[in-house]
Amino acid sequence: MQTRKKQIMAKNLVIVESPAKAKTIEGFLGKEYTVKSSLGHVMDLDSKKLSVDVENDFEPQYEISPDKKKLVSELKKMAKGAETVWLASDEDREGEAISWHLFKALKLDEQKSKRIVFHEITKSAILNAIENPRSIDKNLVSAQQARRVLDRLVGYELSPLLWRKVKPSLSAGRVQSVAVRLIVEREEEIKAFKATSAFRTLAEFRLSDDKNSLSFTAEYAERFKTFEEAKAFVENQVNKTFEINSVEKKPGKKSPAPPFTTSTLQQEASRKLGMSVANTMRVAQKLYESGRITYMRTDSVNLSGQAIAAAKEEIESLFGKEYVKIRKYKTKSKGAQEAHEAIRPTYLNRPSISGSREEERLYELIWKRAIASQMSDAILEKTNVKIKSSGADKMFVANGEVIRFDGFIKVYRESTEDTNEEKQATSMLPPLAKGDSLNLLEMKSVETFTRHLPRYTEASLVRKMEELGIGRPSTYAPTISTIQRRGYVVKESRPGDKRTIRNIILKDGKIEEKNTHENTGNEKAKLFPTDIGVLVNRFLLQHFDNIINYNFTSNVEKEFDEIAEGKKAWNHIIKEFYGPFHEKVQDTMKNSGKFSGEKLLGKDPKSGKNVYVKIGRYGAIAQIGDTDSEEKPRFAGLQKGQSLETITLAEALKLFEFPRSIGQYENEEVTVAIGRFGPYVKHNKLFFSIKKEYNPASLTLEEAIRIIEDKRKAEREKLIRSYEKDPDVQVLNGRWGPYLVIKKQNYKIPKGMDAASLTLEDCYAIAKDPKNMPKKRYVKKKK
DNA sequence: CAGTGAGCGAGCTTCCGCTTGACTT
Numbered sequence: 042m043q044t045r046k047k048q049i050m051a052k053n054l055v056i057v058e059s060p061a062k063a064k065t066i067e068g069f070l071g072k073e074y075t076v077k078s079s080l081g082h083v084m085d086l087d088s089k090k091l092s093v094d095v096e097n098d099f100e101p102q103y104e105i106s107p108d109k110k111k112l113v114s115e116l117k118k119m120a121k122g123a124e125t126v127w128l129a130s131d132e133d134r135e136g137e138a139i140s141w142h143l144f145k146a147l148k149l150d151e152q153k154s155k156r157i158v159f160h161e162i163t164k165s166a167i168l169n170a171i172e173n174p175r176s177i178d179k180n181l182v183s184a185q186q187a188r189r190v191l192d193r194l195v196g197y198e199l200s201p202l203l204w205r206k207v208k209p210s211l212s213a214g215r216v217q218s219v220a221v222r223l224i225v226e227r228e229e230e231i232k233a234f235k236a237t238s239a240f241r242t243l244a245e246f247r248l249s250d251d252k253n254s255l256s257f258t259a260e261y262a263e264r265f266k267t268f269e270e271a272k273a274f275v276e277n278q279v280n281k282t283f284e285i286n287s288v289e290k291k292p293g294k295k296s297p298a299p300p301f302t303t304s305t306l307q308q309e310a311s312r313k314l315g316m317s318v319a320n321t322m323r324v325a326q327k328l329y330e331s332g333r334i335t336y337m338r339t340d341s342v343n344l345s346g347q348a349i350a351a352a353k354e355e356i357e358s359l360f361g362k363e364y365v366k367i368r369k370y371k372t373k374s375k376g377a378q379e380a381h382e383a384i385r386p387t388y389l390n391r392p393s394i395s396g397s398r399e400e401e402r403l404y405e406l407i408w409k410r411a412i413a414s415q416m417s418d419a420i421l422e423k424t425n426v427k428i429k430s431s432g433a434d435k436m437f438v439a440n441g442e443v444i445r446f447d448g449f450i451k452v453y454r455e456s457t458e459d460t461n462e463e464k465q466a467t468s469m470l471p472p473l474a475k476g477d478s479l480n481l482l483e484m485k486s487v488e489t490f491t492r493h494l495p496r497y498t499e500a501s502l503v504r505k506m507e508e509l510g511i512g513r514p515s516t517y518a519p520t521i522s523t524i525q526r527r528g529y530v531v532k533e534s535r536p537g538d539k540r541t542i543r544n545i546i547l548k549d550g551k552i553e554e555k556n557t558h559e560n561t562g563n564e565k566a567k568l569f570p571t572d573i574g575v576l577v578n579r580f581l582l583q584h585f586d587n588i589i590n591y592n593f594t595s596n597v598e599k600e601f602d603e604i605a606e607g608k609k610a611w612n613h614i615i616k617e618f619y620g621p622f623h624e625k626v627q628d629t630m631k632n633s634g635k636f637s638g639e640k641l642l643g644k645d646p647k648s649g650k651n652v653y654v655k656i657g658r659y660g661a662i663a664q665i666g667d668t669d670s671e672e673k674p675r676f677a678g679l680q681k682g683q684s685l686e687t688i689t690l691a692e693a694l695k696l697f698e699f700p701r702s703i704g705q706y707e708n709e710e711v712t713v714a715i716g717r718f719g720p721y722v723k724h725n726k727l728f729f730s731i732k733k734e735y736n737p738a739s740l741t742l743e744e745a746i747r748i749i750e751d752k753r754k755a756e757r758e759k760l761i762r763s764y765e766k767d768p769d770v771q772v773l774n775g776r777w778g779p780y781l782v783i784k785k786q787n788y789k790i791p792k793g794m795d796a797a798s799l800t801l802e803d804c805y806a807i808a809k810d811p812k813n814m815p816k817k818r819y820v821k822k823k824k
Numbered sequence: 825c826a827g828t829g830a831g832c833g834a835g836c837t838t839c840c841g842c843t844t845g846a847c848t849t
Contacts (some may be wrong), residue, residue, distance in 0.1 A: 058843060081843025088838085095838045109843095135842055189840075194841025203838085217839085326844085338842090515841055657829055664829090676829045700827095716827030728827065773849080780849055787849055 051075035054123040056143060058130050061330050062162060063511040066129075069164040070171075077116060079130065083109045084142035086189070091197050097617065098612045101190055107687075113146050119558075120147045125155060125508060127171070134379035134605070138185035141177050148584065151176075161345035161382050162335070174372035184604040184793055187611040191215070194619055195588060198626045199581070206629070206636045206655060207577055212527055216512045217520055218581055218589045221529045223505055223572045225578040239264040240271035240545075242486040244437055246283060246428065247481040248471060255471040256482055259428050268543055272484040274433070275545045276552055281432035283479040288370050293442075297413040299342035299370035300383035303514035304311070304507045306337070306407070311500035312456040314402055319498040319518045323401045327383070332387055333394055334407055338514040339381040340507075342370040346380070351389040352415040360451060366417040375510030376598050385411040407723035411452040416449035424470055428479065431486035441470030483546040490540070496567040499532065510595045528660075529574030537563030547790035572661050572685045578640040580804055584629050588622075643690040651672075654685050661685055663693040680715060695738065704742035706749065713740050722748050743779055764801045772796050772804070783808050 049237035053074045057063050060078040067076040084103045086092035094100040105113050122125050126149055127570035128140035140156055145151070155174035159166040192215055199213035209397070242261040249253045265271040301309070303322075308319040320669045325337035350368055356365045372379060387410045394404050424441040444450065497505065503517045512520055524530045540561045570578070581589050597618075603609045642663075650666040659678070677696035679688065699712035700723070709725040720737035722729040722745045729748050731737050761773040761779055769784045779796030781788040781804055788808050790796055797805075 060844075079843075081846095082841070085841090086839090131842085140840065185841095192840045194839085198838095198839035204836095206839065212838045214839045330844095513841060515843080519842085659828065662829065673830065678827095678829085714827070719827095723827085782849090789849095 045333050051119075051122070052124045053127060054116075054119050055127040055129050058136065058139060059336070061183060061332070062336070065162050065332070067169055069167050075119065075476070076606055077119065077145060079116070079139060080112065082135070082139055082142065083146050084105065084725070087280060090298055091193065093193055095194075095623070096507035099190055099615045101186060101193075103142070103145075107185055115767075116143070118148045122148060123153075125153055127174070128154060128177070129158070132160065132190065133380040134185045135342075135599070137178050137181040138189075138314040141179075141182045143688060144177060146428040146572050152384060154578070160341075160343070160380065162349075163345055163347050164684075165347075166345070178605075179416060180607045181605045183611040184601040186615055187604055188597075190611075190615055191618065194615070194622070198623065199585065199588075202626055203577060203580070206633060207580060208573065208658060208660075210527075212523070212572070212576070215580060215594060216375040216506075216516065217524050217529075218578075219591065220502060220506060220508070220593070221524050221570070221574050222525075222582070222589050222591075223502065223648060224530050224568050225575055226554050227494060228570050228575075231496065232491045236490045236492070237413060238490045239266055239489045239544075240268065240486045241489050242271065242274065242484065244278075244283075244428075244484040245482040245629055246437075247482055248473070249478040251471075255469060257441070257468050257470050259426065259437035261433065261437050262435040265731070266484065267543070268488070268740060270543075270553075272545050273417055273555075275486050275547050276485055277432045278481070278547060279552070280482055281430050281481075283428055283430050283437070283481055285473055285475055285479065286427040286429040286436060287425075288475055289425045290475050291423045291425070292445075293423045293447075294419065296418050297368075297416055297453065298410065298455045300344060300366075300385050300411045300414045301644075301754060302336050302340050302342060302374075302383060303406060304374070304503050306341070307386055307517065309406060309410070309456060310403060310501040311498060314399075316399070316403070318503060318521055320399070321403065322518045322707060323399075323411070324403050327396070328404055328407075329399055331333060333397070333400075333404055334387060334398075335383075335385050337384055340372060340374055340377040340380075340514055341381055342372050342383045343379065344370075344385060344414070344738050345382055348385055348411075349415060354413055356392045356412060356416055360416075361641055362790065363446075364416050364448065364451070367415055370414070374507050375595055383411070413449040413453035416452065417446070419448040419450045420445060420446040424473075426470065426473055430769055439468070439470060443469075481547075486545040488543045490561070494570065496564060498567055500566060503691050524574075527573075528571055529577060530568050530570055532566055533564070533569055534562045534568075535562075535567055535652060537561050555651055573656060573687070574637065574639065576656055579638075581634045584625060587624075591696075638685055640692055642684055642688070643692060652690060654679065654688055654693060656685070656771045661686070663696050665697060698738065701744060703740060706742070706746055711742060711745050711749075713737055713745065724749055743799065755759045759797050761800060764804075770804050772799055772800060783809055 043057065051073060055066065055070070055074055055076040057076065058068065058081055059080050060080070063076040063078040066075065070076065070438065083106060085106050086101055087104055093103045094102065114800070126147070128143055130136040130139040130143070136158075140684060141691075144154060156177050157170040157174050159170040160495040175283050194212040196212065198210065201212055203211040226708060241264055243258055244261070245256050245258050247256045261274075265274060265711050285629050298305070307318045307321050310316040314322070322337065328334045329337050353367060354364050384407055386404065389408070389411065392405070392408050394401060396404070422443045424443070426441070427441040427575070428437040428439065430437065482621065495501070506512045506517065507521075525532060537560045539558050542557045542559055543557045544557055546555060587593065600609065600614045604611045604614060606618065630788070637655040639653050639659070642654060644650065644651045645665050648665065653664045655662060655664065656675070661683070663677050663679060664674045666672060668674055673699060677699070679696065681684075683692065694714065700712045702710055702712050704711055706724060712723045713731070714721060714723060720731040722731060722740070729752050731740065735744055759774050760771060761774055764770050771782045772790075773780055773782055779790055781790055781799075783804065790799070790807060
C-alpha cells in the first residue's frame with residue numbers, strides 16, 4: 042500500500058499533538074517527512090492509585106495511558122525506521138512534558154531526536170522550526186511534573202476524606218473546588234442582598250419653536266429616596282419653564298475587541314447564540330477538523346503575520362482602505378501560555394461557510410471577530426445637554442451619541458456583560474443650542490430597585506476562572522460538567538417574582554399616580570449551588586481554606602515558573618506543600634466527625650420527637666427521632682426542588698406520609714411512595730413513575746389506575762414483534778428506533794432490514810453477528 | 825441510576841490537562 046510504503050521509507054517522523062494539525066503540516070513538508078499525532082498526553086499516573094511515592098522525594102510513577110498503548114507501539118515502530126524523530130508538541134509546559142514522555146515511551150535516541158516548536162501553522166513557521174531545533178527543556182518538564190503531582194495529591198487525598206466525612210463518590214480538587222466556591226459564595230451574596238429603591242425622574246422634551254423636531258429624554262440629576270419626595274418634586278414642575286443651559290460636545294471612540302480565545306469564544310457564543318460551553322467546543326472542534334478555523338483551545342490573542350495580511354486585504358476589498366487598522370493584541374489573562382494563535386478562520390476571505398446551522402453561526406461569529414480586530418476605531422460624537430427648570434435647583438441631563446465613522450462596528454459589536462449596573466440610556470438628540478426653550482411633553486418619576494450581582498452562567502464562570510488563572514482552555518468545559526455531574530451545582534432556569542413599581546406621571550399639567558409591574562429575579566440557564574455543593578464547600582473552607590483560596594493557583598504558578606527557570610527543585614516545592622497538607626488531612630480524618638449539615642427543624646407533634654434534615658449517603662434526608670436513641674429513627678428523602686436550607690417542619694413531616702396504601706386494583710395493593718427518582722406508584726411489584734401533573738400527596742386510586750394503564754399501553758406499543766416459538770425474542774421500539782432483544786441482551790438491527798417483518802431466523806442471525814452487539818459505553822458508570 | 829437510610833463489611837468512588845472518537849435502547 043502506498044501510505045505504508047511511505048511510512049517505512051520516511052526519513053523523518055514528526056510528532057504533533059493533534060491529528061488535524063498533522064494533516065496540514067504534512068502538506069507543507071516534502072515526501073521525506075511523515076507527520077503523526079500523539080493525541081495529547083501519552084503517559085500519566087495510574088488513575089487507580091496515588092502513584093506518587095511520598096516517602097521517596099515524590100517520585101511519580103508514570104505509565105503509558107491505557108488508551109494510548111496501541112498508538113505508542115505504532116509510533117515506536119515508525120520511530121525505529123526513521124533517521125530523525127522531530128518532537129513537535131506545543132510550546133508550553135504540558136507540550137514539553139508530552140515530548141519528554143514520547144522520548145521515554147518510544148525509547149528514542151538522543152542523537153536521533155530533536156525538539157521543535159512553532160506557534161502558528163504556516164509553511165514558513167514550520168520550516169523555520171525545522172531549521173532551529175533544540176533539546177527538551179528538562180526544567181519545563183519538571184514544572185509540569187510539579188503541577189501534575191500537586192493536583193494528584195490534592196485531589197486524591199481530599200476526595201477520600203469527603204467520602205468518609207460527607208458522602209461517597211464526591212470529589213475535590215484545585216480547580217473544581219474553587220469553581221464551586223465561586224458559585225456558593227455568589228449565592229450567599231444574593232441571599233444577603235436587600236433591594237432598596239429610589240425614584241428616577243425622566244422628562245421628555247421638545248423644542249418649543251419647532252413642533253416637528255425630535256423629542257428626547259433627560260434625567261433629573263437627583264434621585265429621590267421616598268415616594269413623597271418624588272411626588273413633591275414632580276408636583277412642583279407643573280407649569281414651569283425649561284431651557285437649555287449648556288450643550289457640550291466631545292469626540293469619543295470605540296476600539297474593537299481582540300480575536301477570540303477559548304474563553305471569550307465561549308462567552309460570546311453563550312450571549313449571542315445561546316450555546317452552552319460544551320456545545321460551543323463541540324461545534325468549534327468540527328470547524329477545526331474540517332479546516333475552517335485554527336485551533337480552538339487557546340489562551341492567545343495573537344494572529345500570525347499571514348492572517349493579519351489576509352484580514353487587511355479582505356477589509357480593504359469589502360469596505361475600503363479607511364477601515365483597516367492593523368493591531369497587535371497582548372494577552373491580559375493570568376498564566377496564559379500562548380502556545381497557539383488566537384481562534385480565527387483559516388481563510389479570512391470567507392465570511393461564511395456551509396455546514397450545520399450551529400457551525401455556520403459560530404463560524405460567522407469567529408470571522409466577524411477576527412476581521413473586526415483589524416479594523417479602524419469607531420469615531421463618535423458625544424453630546425451632553427443640561428436643562429434648567431425654573432422650579433428645580435439641579436439640572437436635567439440628556440446624553441446623545443452619534444457615530445461619525447462606524448469603523449469596526451460595521452462588522453461586529455461585542456455583546457454587553459450581564460451585570461447589575463443600570464444601562465445609561467443614550468438617545469438621538471435634535472440640534473440644540475444654549476438658551477433654547479423647551480416644551481415638557483411628559484415627566485415621570487419611576488421607582489427603580491437596586492439589583493443583586495448576577496448569578497453565574499457557564500460562560501461567565503469560565504470568564505471568572507480565567508481571571509483568577511484557574512483551569513486551562515482544555516479544561517473549562519470539562520470542569521463545568523464535572524461540578525454538575527457531582528451534584529455540587531445545577532444549571533437551571535427559575536421564574537422570578539412580580540414586583541410593583543410606583544410611578545408619578547405629569548402630563549398635560551396633571552399629576553397621576555400609577556402602579557406598574559416588573560418581573561424580577563427571573564433566571565435563565567444559571568448556575569445554582571445544591572445542598573451538597575454548599576456542604577462540601579463549608580467543609581473545605583473549614584479545614585482547607587488555603588487550597589480553595591482564590592490565590593492558591595496563582596501562587597503555585599509562580600513556583601512552577603521558578604522550577605521552569607531552573608531556580609528551584611520541583612520536589613522541594615511539593616515537599617513544602619505536602620507536609621502541612623497531609624498532616625491536616627490525617628488530623629481531620631481522625632478528629633473530625635461526620636459532616637452532614639444536620640439541622641434541627643422542630644418537634645414532630647405526633648411523637649414529640651425531634652425532626653432533622655441532613656445529607657445522607659444518597660442525598661438530602663429528613664429524620665424523625667435521634668440517632669442515638671433506643672428506638673430507630675425514621676428517614677425520608679427530600680424531594681426534587683427541596684433544600685436543607687429552605688425546607689419547613691411541615692414540609693418535612695409531609696414526606697413521612699409515604700409510602701401510603703390507596704386501595705386495591707386487580708386484587709393487588711396500590712401504594713404511593715417517593716423514591717430517589719421522584720414519586721411513584723407501586724402495584725404488583727412494578728413501579729410507575731408519577732408525572733408532574735399529579736400530586737402524590739393527594740393521588741386517588743382512579744389516578745393511580747390511569748397511570749398504570751398508560752404505562753401498560755406504552756409498553757404494548759413498544760412491542761413490534763414477538764414470536765410464539767421463542768418468547769425470549771422480541772423486536773421493540775426504543776428511543777433510537779427499533780431494536781432486538783434476546784434474553785435481556787440488546788442488538789442493533791442492521792440498516793436496510795425492516796423491523797416489523799423480521800422472522801425468528803433473521804433475529805438469530807442478527808444476534809450472531811458481532812457487528813450488531815451494542816458496544817460498551819465509553820463512560821462506564823456501574824456499581 | 826432503580827425506589828435505599830439498621831449494622832456489618834467488601835469493594836468502589838477521586839485530581840488536572842493534553843487529545844479524539846465511539847456511543848447511547
